[in-house]
Amino acid sequence: MTEKLYHNKFAPLYDYFQHGVKGDVNFYLNYFKNFIGKILEIGAGTGRITIPLLKQGLNVTALDIAPKMLxxxxxxxxxxxxxxxxxxxxxxxxxLRKRFDAIIITFRAFQDMYLVDDQLRALKTIKKHLKPNGILIFDVYTPSFEYIQKGNWQWHKDQDINLPSLKGKVRIDYRNCYDMARQMMNQEYRFSYPGGRKEIIPLRMRFFFRFETEHLLRLTGLKVKNLYGDFSKSKFKSGSPEMIWVVSPKRK
Incomplete structure (x- = not known):
């Protein structure tokens, strides 16, 4: 999967150009305020969410596929x-041979599961590691048909970043396109360094629709407790930018 290459190769740059989704850190800090129990974070990356949770005194295990991020x-x-x-x-x-009171899949990491078999296998593995009264929280972005139509594989400027190890700015551009038949976003980032050196790295993400996700959850024995449309806990509705799922194992 391309996300392993992406996260390993650009681990030293990651914190400089990826800032998460608006409000996600505070969402988790507030959700787990005064929480007593063990938390597993999947897709922990460089710890953008892990570190604040640890500072809050929480018991967090951080899991990621990319060793350089960890x-x-x-x-x-x-x-x-x-x-x-x-x-x-x-x-x-x-x-891991243990069960957790809460498992969180942060910053859309579930969208690295491209195939239905991947998605079902991941959810079954996660459920196996949840306590009977535990919760799973994960977020995926809501597909925007307007944005999909703009995906024309043309380069667009993303941002300029400053790196402590370099003099001058690194320019980041991106381009993307969408494969509706496979529900895939195909994207590339181009890094232009001082002196003219350039690097390109691919990133692919599977996008999900609401009821498709509900079916996946039901098939793996998980029930929906809440579905938010953003990290301020707004009710999910047409136009909501995110789908933030809070689910738990079904009682037998």
């Missing part, structure tokens, strides 16, 4: 005198 997370935790357990594994097939 190395950065551990360095950050060490600088803050925080203790974190990291697991380098694929969300479809990890085995």
């Amino acid at each position: 190395e950065i997370l551990k360095e950050k935790a060490q600088k803050e005198n925080l203790t974190v357990r990291t697991v380098c594994a694929d969300m479809r097939r990890f085995e």
Whole structure:
């Protein structure tokens, strides 16, 4: 899968150009305020959400498929005198021999599951690691047909970033297009460094529709407790930019 290459190759740059979804850190901090129990974060990356949760005194295990991302997370935790357990594994097939009170899949990491078999396998593995009264929270973006129509594989400027190790700015451009038959977003980032060097890295994401996601959850024995349309907990409706799912195992 391209996300492993993407996250490993650009792990040192990741925090400089990926800032998550508006409000997601505060959402998790508020949701788990005064929470007592063990949390597993899947897609923890460099710890953008993990570190604030640890600072709040929460018991968090961080899982990610990219070892270089986890190395950065551990360095950050060490600088803050925080203790974190990291697991380098694929969300479809990890085995931790323990159950968690909460599992979170952050920053749309579930969209790295391209095929239905991937999605079902991941959800079944996650459910196996949830306590009977545990919760799973994950977010995916809501497909926008207007945005999909604009995906013409032409380069657009994303942003300029400053890196401590370089003099001058690094320009980041992106281009994307959508495969509606496969419900895939195909994207490339182009990094233009001072001196003229350029690098291009691909990123693919599967996009989901509401009732498709509900069917996946039902098939894997999970029931929906809440569906929010953004990280301020607005009710999901037409035009909502996100789908933030809060689910739990069905009682037998």
